[in-house]
Amino acid sequence: MAKVNISLDAELVVEAMVLSGIGSPQDAIEVVVRDYIARGHRTEARTELRDQGLREADAKPQEPQG
Template sequence: MAGRARIDISLDAELVVEVMVLAGVASPQDAVEAVVRDYIARGHRTEARVQAQDEPRRTPDPLVQPPQG
């Protein structure tokens, strides 16, 4: 990842070890990076689902006629 900005943070060692076990990786850096990438991907999927659900509401159905009276 040459050329990318980096940040150093401190985390509880037990927390990182648990993430390493769950992610199946040997490196604390890789484990935390995997969690962050998963969190971001999950957010994008949620945004896409919400947008897809809202789309039909914004586009009127041409077959449905409003009540006349």
Template sequence: MAKVSVSLDAELVVEVMVLAGVGNPQDAVELVVRDYIARGHRTEARVAEREESARDVEIKPEAQQG
């Protein structure tokens, strides 16, 4: 897999390391990015599920009055 180098503010990286409970800056940032991507996929799946459910709902005609 190709690698990319990115410069980040040291305080930001330290905070990510603490929150992720990881001692290596590279691993901590990678965990955050992977989590962000996974959340995006879960959100997409929920939206698709809702849209699919909405299509499956059958609209019943109202009973005629009179």
């Protein structure tokens, strides 16, 4: 996997280290980013299921009203 070097504010990195409980700055940021991505994937999966259910409900023929 390719590596990228970035500069971050030291306070931000220390906060990530404290919240994650990881002593290595690089590992702490990696864990935070991986968690953020995983949450996004879970959210997409949930909303996709909900949207699919709504599409199926809309696709059913409606009974005549009146």
